[in-house]
Amino acid sequence: MITERTEEYLEAIYYLYERGEAATTTSVAKELKVAPASATQMLKKLAKQGYLKYVPYRGVTLTPKGEKIGKKVLRKHRVMEKFLSNLGLPKSRVHKDACELEHHIPDDLERVIHQRFEGERLLPPGAPSNVVPLTSLLDGQKGIVSFIGGGRGASQRLTDLGLTPRTEIKVVKSALFRGPLMVSVRGTTLAIGRGIAATVFVRVK
Amino acid sequence: MITERTEEYLEAIYYLYERGEAATTTSVAKELKVAPASATQMLKKLAKQGYLKYVPYRGVTLTPKGEKIGKKVLRKHRVMEKFLSNLGLPKSRVHKDACELEHHIPDDLERVIHQRFEGERLLPPGAPSNVVPLTSLLDGQKGIVSFIGGGRGASQRLTDLGLTPRTEIKVVKSALFRGPLMVSVRGTTLAIGRGIAATVFVRVK
DNA sequence: CTTTAAATTTAGGCATGCCTAAACTTTGCC
DNA sequence: GGCAAAGTTTAGGCATGCCTAAATTTAAAG
Ligand SMILES: [Fe+2]
Ligand SMILES: [Fe+2]
Ligand SMILES: [Fe+2]
Ligand SMILES: [Fe+2]
Numbered sequence A, B: 001m002i003t004e005r006t007e008e009y010l011e012a013i014y015y016l017y018e019r020g021e022a023a024t025t026t027s028v029a030k031e032l033k034v035a036p037a038s039a040t041q042m043l044k045k046l047a048k049q050g051y052l053k054y055v056p057y058r059g060v061t062l063t064p065k066g067e068k069i070g071k072k073v074l075r076k077h078r079v080m081e082k083f084l085s086n087l088g089l090p091k092s093r094v095h096k097d098a099c100e101l102e103h104h105i106p107d108d109l110e111r112v113i114h115q116r117f118e119g120e121r122l123l124p125p126g127a128p129s130n131v132v133p134l135t136s137l138l139d140g141q142k143g144i145v146s147f148i149g150g151g152r153g154a155s156q157r158l159t160d161l162g163l164t165p166r167t168e169i170k171v172v173k174s175a176l177f178r179g180p181l182m183v184s185v186r187g188t189t190l191a192i193g194r195g196i197a198a199t200v201f202v203r204v205k
Numbered sequence C: 001c002t003t004t005a006a007a008t009t010t011a012g013g014c015a016t017g018c019c020t021a022a023a024c025t026t027t028g029c030c
Numbered sequence D: 001g002g003c004a005a006a007g008t009t010t011a012g013g014c015a016t017g018c019c020t021a022a023a024t025t026t027a028a029a030g
Helices: A004-018 A025-032 A036-048 A064-086 A091-101 A107-117 A152-161 B004-018 B025-032 B036-048 B064-086 B091-101 B107-122 B152-160
Strands: A052-055 A059-062 A131-133 A142-148 A168-173 A181-185 A188-192 A200-204 B052-055 B059-062 B131-133 B142-148 B168-174 B181-185 B188-192 B200-204
Touching: A004 A025, A004 A036, A004 A059, A004 A064, A025 A036, A025 A059, A036 A052, A036 A059, A059 A064, A064 A091, A064 A107, A142 A152, B004 B025, B004 B036, B004 B059, B004 B064, B025 B036, B025 B059, B036 B052, B036 B059, B059 B064, B064 B091, B064 B107, B142 B152
Parallel strands: none
Antiparallel strands: A052 A059, A131 A200, A142 A168, A142 A200, A168 A181, A181 A188, B052 B059, B131 B200, B142 B168, B142 B200, B168 B181, B181 B188
16 A cells, blocks of 8 residues: 555655756655655665665656656645635645645546636636637647637747647646646647647647 | 544444434444444543543443534535535445545535535425536536526526526536536526526436 | 765654454343 | 343554664765
8 A cells, every 4th residue: 555655755756857856865855844864764665666766875766657656646736736725725725735635536536626627717608618728638638729719929829839720739748737838739749838828729539 | 633543433423323323332333344342442542532421331422522523524424425426436436435535625625515516405305316406517517407496586587598497508617616607508608606506407418 | 185965874763553352241131 | 140242351463654863974076
């Protein structure tokens, strides 16, 4: 059985990775507010369990197995944060509560909550319900560009990138709530900012 | 700190109490699928902690402190069960997942979720069970208007909007917990407030 | 080579919590 | 008073997991 603390470590390591920071013993320890010695011990254990590769004095790298968990937990954390803050929970509690719930929310429940709370205010009235902002797609999902909701400037930039209606688009990597999205269009992969991505509405397949 | 297992015991004892059954060592043990000896030990501990009154050979009674917790946990359990099953979780998992979440959902979150799904208890007795308030529908779901539960004013306004019995209606977007619903009726999309939507009962397809 | 920061090892601490079988005691009923 | 059922006591098991200070080692930079 995977413990809550293990999830917490993997989440933190994935978070460092996502920001391009090295996952050293100290950086992990700082992230989790524990002493370096504690992190060393824990990282060795996680390596033995196959969640990451640990090289003494060199830091760690997540294995596919560990990355999958870290990524999932972080995603749940963010989904729950948004959920809670949308419900009007005091800001001071949003993070903490999300950090507890992230370990207890089943995958499918997370998915449903996510779908309902991302971009819901952006949808133009009357749009068919399977048309959603690009930012709502999860990694790996595909869609067809339906229309561009933004103004002229945004439209121009997106046209330049080849993001025009009826184009098929696939989300390669979405940080879910912040940071750019990596999308694949017409065989090429490109990164676009969240702000502009939110103006692209796609029909989900 | 109150443990999960403690909550489980208090929940079970409150559940017995609610049904008018005596909370004896054996009945509690049976409820939780443990040996009587385990229950004895645990009940003594809970008594020492002030959650209940324990009289050897006579069973237990919840103190106000214990009753408050047992009642709350059971309520959370039920709210979560309803929530999960409304979201389409497989029946086999609804109970188990609810029994985990009940220990991790903050009070205010439970309250909000409850409000969203309590509408179903407004159902007039004898109504077929697939008739639910409009507010219970999820995005994209369709239904046939069955009847209007509100008073004259509400009825008039809804009639004006074309929301009359036997009309087909589709929920385009429901904010799930607050804000108006977007519905599609006879080919047009319109927004209606939550309050009035709760008086519209529809037969789900 | 020296210095410093990062990392590791060591040795220990702490916090428990819940469960069971088997033998024994009590209660309640006849 | 005898008996069965309910409840209790006893004695033990099991499953750990994570954290830290201080001393030591290693790596990297100059
Ligand atoms: Fe967490
Ligand atoms: Fe978290
Ligand atoms: Fe539970
Ligand atoms: Fe429960």
